[in-house]
Structures are given as C-alpha cells and as structure tokens.
Amino acid sequence: MKNDIILIPLFLLLFIIFFALFTTLDLFAFWTSLSSYGSEKTGGQFLFALWPKLVETLPVSLFFTIVFIEFRILMKPGTRFFSFLILLLLSLAILVFGVKLLSGFEKSQTSRVVTEGIEMIPGRINPMGRYLVYPIAVSGNLLKGVAIAEKEERSGNAAQAKEAPVRKAPSKGKPEGAGALRFVKEAQIVEKGKEIRLEGSEGTLFSVYRSEIPARPFSMKDQHFIETFLRDIAFFNEKLLSYAKTGGKDFYMLAFAILFLFLASGFFMRITRWPLFNLLFSFLASRAYFSLYSFLAGPVSLQIAKYMGKSEIAGSMPAYVMILIGILLLLIDILFVPFDRWKREIEE
C-alpha cells in the first residue's frame, strides 16, 4: 500500500516537471512565431499567451507522466488495483479540472490573447509563400516603401518545386508595368483566419495561406516524425477543448477513455525482461493512440455520420473504441502478466 500512496507525490512531481518543460518550449516556439510588427510583441502578451499554452500542453504532459510512472510501478509494484485506481483518479482529476479551469481563464482573456501572426522584418526580404516582400519600414501592421517580388511558379530546385501554389487574390490596382517586381508606398497586412493578405491603397496585392509562412523557413519541426506527431496531438487537443467548451458528457468520456487506455497499457512495461524494449514500446503505443484517435475521430467518424446520420454516435465512437481496447489490454494484463514480475524474477 505504501508503494501505491507514494505514487501520488511522485506522479505530481513528474507531471509538474513535464508540464513546465513542455509549456516553456511551447511558449518559446509560439513567441518566435508571433507577429513582430508593431507593439503587439510585448511581455504582457507573452503572459497572456500562457493560458492557452497551458491548456495545450496539459494532456501531453499527463501522458508522458503516465509512461514514466509505469516504470516506477515496474520497479516498486504496489497492488495492481490500487495503483491503477489511484493513477486513474489522479490523472482524470488533473485533466478534467485542469482543462476546465485553464479554458475558463482563457475565456476571460480572449480579448487580449495573441494569435499567431507573421513576422515582417523591415529592411529585409521576407518570404511569404511565392512572394518576397521588402518593406523599408514597418509600423504596426502597416508597411512603408514596399517592394514585392513574385517568384515564378517553375522552380530550379526540388525544395522550391515542392512549394504549394499560392492562391492569388484578384488584384484591382496592380501598378503600371508590373512584372516580377512591384512597388507600393504603403501596404497593410490583414490576417483573416487562415489567410494573410497584403492590401495596397487600390486593393489586394496578394494573399497567401498562413501555413505557407512558417515561423522560420526551416526547422526540425518540418521532419516527418515530429510534424505528424505534433499534428496528431494538436488534433486531440482541439477535440478535447471543443468538448470542454460545450461542457457535454463527450468531454468526460474522452478524458476518461484516453487515460484509461494509457493506464491499461502500463503492462507493456512488464512484457519482457528488457526494460528498454518495454519503455520504447510504451512510447510507440502512446504515439499510436494519438494516430488512432485522429483516424477514428476523423475519417471514420465522418463515414459513420454519413451512413448512419447520427452525429452524436460518431462523436463518442472514438472514446468507446479506446475504452474497449483498454479493457482488452487490462484483461491481458490481469490474465497473463504478473504485476510484480520484475521484483520476483529479476531482483530475487
């Protein structure tokens, strides 16, 4: 029982470490991708951006904590039932109250929350999709003395050839003799949802999607592994937060299902006498759960909603599937994998 009780402070300690680390990194990454124009980029904004970032990193910090705490359970096993129950209740409480509380804070700060913007550096050539923008001066979202170069579609190298085509807004006031280069005395950056437009005095000069203007032109983030991983986590977060905001049972179901699945997967830590394998396998499984959720809540739910016409079933289906998988894993664990295997086989 002592080993079960000690899990609570250990879990909290680990969670705080992961939460602090991930939030700091997320905040830093967010800060560097912020719009640099005008006075928006201030320390105050940095703090106000903290709330949404805390909500974003809370679930993933929790999942990392569960994987690591399972290793502690392997080394110092308590009782199967209590340790499972303690961790489930503790993690569920953190997830449910944490998300509710933080999203409440976020709501109260909505007018001051910073959205990701684009970086526009005066006196430098700023890439914006297929366009290169050189402003002499930047003030707020107003650019002064702006030269614009429009790259040709056809590209001489593979990296550029992969560039997504840029949707061009109808231009009312293209300067006379316009070719690849254009000049306007003033232009304004207008951000509307996923679209960013450069507006001149006589109309839209061009528009690009936000995704075409990364925070920086190259990053480890672009690597396939990380990109898909972050995308799946973001998708899960988005769903969880949207359910939290509507306040329905879907939120509690999803929170319970994912935590139940993660905790039921704890036996992966005991399947072989090679803990490295077990640990990496646990990480792999955790990674796979996010993909599974993206798959279930994405294309599968859409198909179900399309054929059955019941969107509420389609909405909660991923949670049911995860609970089902969790129950199966839990049964395998109880039936085939001794809880104190490590202690019995290795240490004694």
Added chain:
Amino acid sequence: MKRLPTYLVTRVLTIFYLVMAFLFFLYSFYLYNPRDLLGRYLWPFLFMNTVKLFIQYLIPITVTSVILAYSLFIKEKDLYVSGGVPLPFNQLVVKPIVFFIILAAVYAVLAEGVYPVVTARIEEERYLSNLARGFEEKWKTALENKDYEEAKEYIDLYLVIDPGNREVQDKRANLKLKLLTGGNSGNSLERGKTDGSEKKKEMGRNYLPDETEGMTVDEYIALAKRYYAEEDYFSAHYYASLAYRIDPERRDALRVAGKAWEKITSFSQSGKEREESKFYRRKKEGYTALISNQPVKAYYIFSELKKINPDDADIKRYFSKAREAVKKVSFFIDEAEDMLALPGYRNIAFINSTEDGKRELLYISKLVAIGENYFFSGIEDLKFDENGVVYHLKAPYGKLIGNAIVMLAIDRENRKNVKEAVYVKGNREASVRNLIYLRTRPDELIHLDGNYKRFESLSLAELFRLRSGGGKYGIIEKYIDISILMKILNPFSLLVLALLGISFGWFFRARYLARLPIIAYAFIPFMPLFILLLYSLYQYGNEIILYFVLSVSGFLTALITLVVMQAALLFLAMILVAGQRTSS
C-alpha cells in the same frame, strides 16, 4: 581472455556503422535515377550519397548502438575483474567517454569538412548531368534538322562533361566523317562558318589573345610607323591612337595618327573606282565608329563588309577587333538563348545596393552559370525609397561582364533586332542604361534566391561568410544565425546523447539469464527509428530555446546560451553515468 566493455562497445559501434553504411548504400542505389545523373556518376553518387547519409544520421546511429551495447550486449559478468570484484561503473566508462569526445571532434570535422563537399559535389554532378541532357537534346534536334555542324558542336560540349561515353564518341566520329565528306546542308554549313565557331568559342572557350596586347608605347608607335610605311593607314592610325591614349604626352604618336588619318580621308579624292570608293568609305565609317567607342555600329559595318570582301586584311582585323569590343558592352541574342535553355537557378532576388536611403532590388528569373560565364533572363531592377520609384527596368537577357550585368543583346546579322533594358518608370544616363553593377560576388548569387532552406546545406564557413554580407543583400540574418547555431549544436548533441545513451542503456539493460529471445533481435532494426524520433525531438527542443534567445537577445547571447546549456546537459549526463551501479 575476458572481453572488456570498451572492446564490446567499439565492436558494436563498428558493426552498426558498417550495417548502416551498407543500408545507406542500398538506399542510394534506390535513389539513383539515370535521368538525373549520367551513368558515369553512378559510382561516385553511390559513394558520396552513402557518406552524406552516414554523416547526416551519425548521431542517432551512434546513440542507438551505444544504447544497444550497454542495454543488450554488455552483461554484469563482463564487469567483474579476475579477483571477483566488480569495477565501479563510472571507471568502466572512462575509455568510452574519451572515445566519444574524440568521436564528437571527428564528427565536427566530417560535418563541416566532408558533408558540404559531398553535398555540393552531388549537386554539381546533378547540374552537369542536366546540362549534358540539355546538350543531348540540342544535338538530337540538330540531327533531325540535318544541321550536322551544330550537332557536332553540342556533341563536343556533351563530351566535355561525359568524355568516356563510347556511344556518343562514335556518333561524333560519324558526324565528323559526314562533315569532311560534305554531308552538311548548304545553309547550315554557311551558318557553321559564320556563327557556329564563334558561338562555340563563346560557350566557355578562350579567345585567341591579341598579339599586340601588353606592348609598350614605343612599340605601338614603331608598329604604327611600320604600318604607315606599308601604306596600311588604318592600322597605323589605330596603333598610333592607342599609344597616344596610353601616353598623351607622346606628340610623335599624335603626329603619326594625324598623318595616317589624312591619308585615310584623302583616299576618296584619289579617283579610285566608284564601288571601291564606297567600300572604302564604309570601312572608314566602321573604323571611325570603332575608335569613337561605338563598337556595335562598327561590328555591323565590318560584318557587312566581311561578306563583300572576306579576304580584305583590314576588314578581317577590324571585324575581329569590333567583335571583341562588342563583347565588352553587349552579347549575342542566340548565345544567350542557347545558354538560357540549359538548367539553371531561378528566382534570385536581393538588395543590390543601398545608397542615400535608396534601395535597389534586383530580381533575376533565371541564372545559368557555366564556368566563368553567367547568363540571366527575366531581369528586373527596382530602385526605390519611401517616396516612390526612382527607376524600374526590365530586360529579357543579361550577361555578366566584369562586375556588371550587361543587358544589351544584339543579333549577329540583323542590327534592328536588339534586346535591351526597358524602363517602366524613371530613366538613367545613356552610358549605364544597360548596365547593373553587381555588389555581390557572382558565385554568391545562387544563394540569394530567397530560399532560406538552402542554408541548411551550407558549411559553417559559408554561413559565416554569408552572415557578414547578409544584411546588405536583404537576407534575414537570424535565419543564417539559427543555421549556424544548429550546426554548432550537433557535435555537443553527439557527446551528450552518447553519454546519456550509456546510462540509459545500462539502466534499462536486459535481464535475461540465458540467450536473448528472438523478439529482442527483431526489435533491433526498429531501434534507429525510435532513436531518430527522440533525437529529432531533442534537437527541436534545443532549436526552440536557441531561436527564442536569438530573437530576443541576438546571436552572441544565443551562442552563450548554447554553450551553457550544453555544458549543463553534459554535466547532467556525467552525473547519470557516475550514478549507475555495476550490479542490479
């Protein structure tokens, strides 16, 4: 003899390196596309791409093999000395730590010395292969048009890139035979005589040096006097004028030039035949244009006269001189079009100058570089300040001559066919209308295409060089800075992660009593992928912190942060290694 852990670690590392090198070799073989690379580059490509991939993934490979060595292959019993007492773990890892420090240094050398070289070499071979394919298409088209002379020229150019290609060599031999036996069509033979040889020379060959180049003033005057005595008044005037231009104090040069000019102008009054007189007048006109700095006009006059009397010694000489002079201020349209049909770099845009608050943004749609020759198409130059445009020009073609892009392109035959800069807005003096003086080195142009991703493949030295001038070209310096920081980070990452790999591997070591189960072996091939994912996350975390510090406080602070952070991580890794116990 008892196996020492160090021996085991190096053995696992060696085996892992060899296996991964072999896999990279196979992968390179899979990547090889004969359309991208000529057959002669197959083996160099396989070798260089293997080296490139090996260096690129050296850190995750090393970390994987370290983790596997300590987790799977080193047993507790390996740590017991003959007396039956186990050595403390931290003593057992001293040699591996030293080894990893050396490996980190070797990696730094490989990443900075070898990686950019092989990457650039592969790119160069790809470029040359593209070029060869371009020549191949040209000679095939020429053959279809039965223009054997042109076909032979392009085959010759192809063979410069791929000299060992027997098939093409045989084709060339056949063509040569065909040409010797008069197999070329009349038109193309004529064309070959006139512009074919010129074009070939212009595409990267050297011109014959002027035999009078580098002579002294006295020698020029002596030469002028000799020509005067031989009644070659054009040459006498030309060399005397040259001597006078070099040394305006030389009155004797002026005297010879004056006498020769008198003779030239008095010729028409001497009662020669009408046609001959007309020819002579045109020659004088051409010569006058040449010496009065109108080389294009002179070129067309002598080109026209050359057709009438190709054996005239004056025409031969001054046509050659006019052509040389023309090439200093212009180039031929067909020459540019031929070159620009070849693969090149696209969308180059940079700030060429910033003077008196005015910026000059230069855009080049395409650049083709062969040797020292740089040709451009789709040139646009915009000079502006906050109040508006000073001038905005567009030119279809350009050629780098000296340190300037010359935008005057002329036709070899038709003087009316001229392609030059058109001023959409504003204007410039006539003498510089068709010139853009470059403030950058020509070889740097290819890095100025606004494609910041390119920085990843540059070496530290190249990045630092670009950094020093980046701002003035309009490049965002912090994109260069983060590339520099990430490159500096890599050797540290190797050392820190290898040490963490020791502790991690040993802490999570397999506790099998007998042989390893099949599942363990089956898992090994997937290990590098897991480690690659974790390594990528680790690097991404570092990148976020460094980019943040860079954005907030600049390069120096970010560099200091990097060093401090890596020192802390290294310390932590050492502590973890020291904290490991020999037995469970």
